[in-house]
Amino acid sequence: MVPRIRLLTQSAFLALSLSVGFGLIADRHVVAFYHGLYLFPTMASLPWFALPPLGFFSLAVAAGLLSVTVLTGRLYCAFLCPVGFLQEISRRVGQALGLAGRPTTGWTAVRLLVLASGLAFLAKRSSAYLYFDHFSSLGRVYGLFHALRTGGPFGANFILGLAFLAVVMLLPLRWPRWFCGALCPSGTLFMLMQAVAPGKVRNAGCGGGCGKCAAVCPSLCISDGRIDGKLCINCLECSSVCAEQVMAFTFQGPWNRGAAPSSASAVGFLNRREFLAGAGSSVAGWAAGSWAKRRFFGIGPAAAVVPPGGKAYATFLERCVACDTCVSVCPSGVLVPAGRGLGLGGLAKVRLDYGVSYCAYECNACLGVCPSGAISYFPLAAKKRIRIGKSRIIREICIPYAFERDCGACQEQCPTGALSMEPFRSVYAPVQHEDYCIGCGACQFACPTRPRKAIVVDPVEVHAFVSPPKCGSKIDCRTCAVGKGGQACWRCRPAAAEEAGGFPF
Amino acid sequence: MLKLGLTAAAGGLLPSFLRMPLLGTEDDASKPAQPDLVAVRDGSPARMFDAGIKALGGLGRFVKKGKTVLVKPNIGWDKTPSEGATTNPDLVGRIVAAACEAGAKKVYCFDHPVNREEDCYRRSGIADAVKRNGGEMRSSSDIKAYRRVAIPGAKVLKEALVHELYLDCDAVINVPILKSHGGGRMTAALKNLMGVVWDRGFWHRNDLQRCIVEFPLLRKPDLNVVDAFLVMMENGPYGATTDDLDMKRMQLLSADAVLVDCAAAKVLGRTPESVPYLKMAAELGVGSMDLDRAAIKRISLKV
Numbered sequence A: 001m002v003p004r005i006r007l008l009t010q011s012a013f014l015a016l017s018l019s020v021g022f023g024l025i026a027d028r029h030v031v032a033f034y035h036g037l038y039l040f041p042t043m044a045s046l047p048w049f050a051l052p053p054l055g056f057f058s059l060a061v062a063a064g065l066l067s068v069t070v071l072t073g074r075l076y077c078a079f080l081c082p083v084g085f086l087q088e089i090s091r092r093v094g095q096a097l098g099l100a101g102r103p104t105t106g107w108t109a110v111r112l113l114v115l116a117s118g119l120a121f122l123a124k125r126s127s128a129y130l131y132f133d134h135f136s137s138l139g140r141v142y143g144l145f146h147a148l149r150t151g152g153p154f155g156a157n158f159i160l161g162l163a164f165l166a167v168v169m170l171l172p173l174r175w176p177r178w179f180c181g182a183l184c185p186s187g188t189l190f191m192l193m194q195a196v197a198p199g200k201v202r203n204a205g206c207g208g209g210c211g212k213c214a215a216v217c218p219s220l221c222i223s224d225g226r227i228d229g230k231l232c233i234n235c236l237e238c239s240s241v242c243a244e245q246v247m248a249f250t251f252q253g254p255w256n257r258g259a260a261p262s263s264a265s266a267v268g269f270l271n272r273r274e275f276l277a278g279a280g281s282s283v284a285g286w287a288a289g290s291w292a293k294r295r296f297f298g299i300g301p302a303a304a305v306v307p308p309g310g311k312a313y314a315t316f317l318e319r320c321v322a323c324d325t326c327v328s329v330c331p332s333g334v335l336v337p338a339g340r341g342l343g344l345g346g347l348a349k350v351r352l353d354y355g356v357s358y359c360a361y362e363c364n365a366c367l368g369v370c371p372s373g374a375i376s377y378f379p380l381a382a383k384k385r386i387r388i389g390k391s392r393i394i395r396e397i398c399i400p401y402a403f404e405r406d407c408g409a410c411q412e413q414c415p416t417g418a419l420s421m422e423p424f425r426s427v428y429a430p431v432q433h434e435d436y437c438i439g440c441g442a443c444q445f446a447c448p449t450r451p452r453k454a455i456v457v458d459p460v461e462v463h464a465f466v467s468p469p470k471c472g473s474k475i476d477c478r479t480c481a482v483g484k485g486g487q488a489c490w491r492c493r494p495a496a497a498e499e500a501g502g503f504p505f
Numbered sequence B: 001m002l003k004l005g006l007t008a009a010a011g012g013l014l015p016s017f018l019r020m021p022l023l024g025t026e027d028d029a030s031k032p033a034q035p036d037l038v039a040v041r042d043g044s045p046a047r048m049f050d051a052g053i054k055a056l057g058g059l060g061r062f063v064k065k066g067k068t069v070l071v072k073p074n075i076g077w078d079k080t081p082s083e084g085a086t087t088n089p090d091l092v093g094r095i096v097a098a099a100c101e102a103g104a105k106k107v108y109c110f111d112h113p114v115n116r117e118e119d120c121y122r123r124s125g126i127a128d129a130v131k132r133n134g135g136e137m138r139s140s141s142d143i144k145a146y147r148r149v150a151i152p153g154a155k156v157l158k159e160a161l162v163h164e165l166y167l168d169c170d171a172v173i174n175v176p177i178l179k180s181h182g183g184g185r186m187t188a189a190l191k192n193l194m195g196v197v198w199d200r201g202f203w204h205r206n207d208l209q210r211c212i213v214e215f216p217l218l219r220k221p222d223l224n225v226v227d228a229f230l231v232m233m234e235n236g237p238y239g240a241t242t243d244d245l246d247m248k249r250m251q252l253l254s255a256d257a258v259l260v261d262c263a264a265a266k267v268l269g270r271t272p273e274s275v276p277y278l279k280m281a282a283e284l285g286v287g288s289m290d291l292d293r294a295a296i297k298r299i300s301l302k303v
Helices: A002-021 A028-036 A039-045 A055-072 A075-079 A082-096 A108-123 A134-150 A156-169 A178-182 A185-196 A212-216 A237-241 A272-295 A313-319 A325-329 A399-403 A409-413 A442-446 B002-023 B026-030 B045-055 B089-101 B117-123 B126-132 B164-168 B189-196 B200-205 B208-217 B257-267 B276-283
Strands: A199-203 A226-228 A247-251 A335-337 A350-352 A386-393 A419-424 A427-432 A455-465 B037-041 B068-073 B106-109 B146-150 B159-163 B171-175 B177-181 B185-187 B223-232 B245-254 B296-300
Touching: A002 A028, A002 A075, A002 A082, A002 A134, A002 A237, A002 A325, A028 A039, A028 A055, A039 A055, A039 A108, A039 A134, A039 A185, A055 A075, A055 A185, A055 A199, A075 A185, A082 A134, A082 A156, A082 A178, A108 A178, A108 A185, A108 A272, A134 A156, A134 A185, A134 A325, A156 A178, A156 A335, A178 A185, A199 A226, A212 A237, A237 A247, A313 A455, A325 A335, A386 A427, A399 A427, A409 A419, A409 A442, A409 B200, A442 A455, B037 B045, B037 B257, B045 B089, B045 B223, B045 B245, B045 B296, B068 B089, B068 B164, B068 B189, B089 B106, B089 B126, B089 B171, B089 B223, B106 B126, B117 B126, B146 B164, B159 B164, B171 B189, B185 B189, B185 B257, B189 B208, B189 B257, B189 B276, B200 B208, B208 B276, B223 B257, B245 B257, B257 B276
Parallel strands: B037 B296, B068 B106, B068 B171, B171 B223, B177 B223
Antiparallel strands: A199 A247, A335 A350, A386 A455, A419 A427, B037 B245, B146 B159, B177 B185, B223 B245
């Protein structure tokens, strides 16, 4: 029964994570629920009040996840986690190949080091924990398929995704759930919670004579009836095969501790040496994280345009976990993994590439999917007014200015009226009205000059809301140049004399 | 009986007898004279088309039984019909239905939009209108649908990648929306044909005005229906705000793309001479700029 339920819930969650990761599910409630389970990024959005869509719902899900874990152990790892599921599949393959399994032991100090440094990154406003975080890593694995489908880029993201795929698909062939037992910071946090949880699988005194429990354990954490609490994921497989029901899920709190045999000997956790090493590595991890944040993961001046909703270049990169979810859902393909271009602090994160496409005016797809709060949600009407960059005309190579030929490709595409075509010698040339420019890059993308574009979008440090387009209104009429000694606009001109039949011709 | 037959014969002869001195040969006399340009106003786009095409001699003049038809609207932008950036979907739907009624074997519709094709097709309402009226919407985002052809007599746009439907369909009905245009000054019938080529950048790079004029040397549309119902007077062709829209409630129909564009320029409140490509088009023999000498039929549907 238990294996069947686990298979069902695990496959359902893998399907959900695939659908969300590839942008097939766009329902914001489903996405928010999924993101609530995305523990590190959701925790990361807490202190900044930068909540993803339906953020409080996500927070409630995260709080629920933590409560369930602290009461009943690592049910999440056993029944839901897609990364755990992938590793179990890998272990099955290993069994089929006849590889003898070995438990993933001896990593306690490393695990605590990773967790402590991750928490330090969280506290110091850096998303550098992303290299070990299972959810962001899984996003990069999905990103592999996106990159293959769209023909690249095969940079830092691709390498990180490939490395994680290798870790979760190859190492568990021999060491079951190697990632869970050696690196996963969420898993380590849950391990600590399970140690104090009243509800978990316990051995009520069996010496492990029949060996059935040890044979079915997906983590290989039972030997001679002893459960290794550092590896146990509370999956209930052992209790489901135990004929005597000695190995069973029980609740033991302060209220009934005396009734059952002491759990200290039955559930092995940290011995004295492990505890000291763990405490030491936790402190070291925290210090290392803080130092690394200052030393390596700082964010430089704006070097790229980042998505609307990112609020500021540095703020966005501090929060982005490089999970590639926004890259997968972007309909125009303008969102690309940044690779190494933005320094170590921006490694593998996201930027807009106006050589590839431009940020569509009528679209806010990426604003609804970000799990880390790096891209805050804004409704479409608000997103249309967010400035993420500023355009700049290079007159020396601009076709009307340089060659006196009509072009207008940039103005044609400008959605906000930040460009207008004004008389220049015998032709019309583009003129900027930067109060309206949102930096969407439509002009840069459309500009026909090669190899350099005659209009480019420069990144801005801080995003801001721009004025709504006002042409045609009496207050700020850009079109009408009467005051500047030019032509009146069509509204201000006297109506053309109409011939018979009401037509002007 | 005899009396009745005589009356009928006389009745049949009378009209041709009356026309003979005015129009020369009897062959000409049997066909009623067609106006060069029909201008309709004050009706819904679909109603104005019905009235206009009737005055132009019926759609049967342009669409033959069992032949294929391409309806080419402006679907260039991811905008709703109320934003005046794309051709009115009711008009496109009506033309598709009329072409089907006229016996067309197949009625196709496409545009190579500036924004993403799916978004433009859906939000403009045109894909829906075409399907509902028995036409077929074709994609334009695959370069495989385009063929490289030489443009006869062209100096700048010597060859282009042109959508196969524009080359292969028996009749082309060009259905632009009238707008101001930053680079071209205005967009209507001639400029709308830019939406059947793959590489628009080439036009912008190598003298936009000249390319607009040279492309119709390949093939002129058989009929142009200019949608001037909701007109973007300034800041086109995208239109940052609906403040620039004027409700003109007009429609212009003609087989001559240059003539219809000259009338359209006047609807925009400009002179045809102020649009460089119109002068060049007349010089190149693409059409006539002479609105004064053209036979114009003006129709008002105001009740």
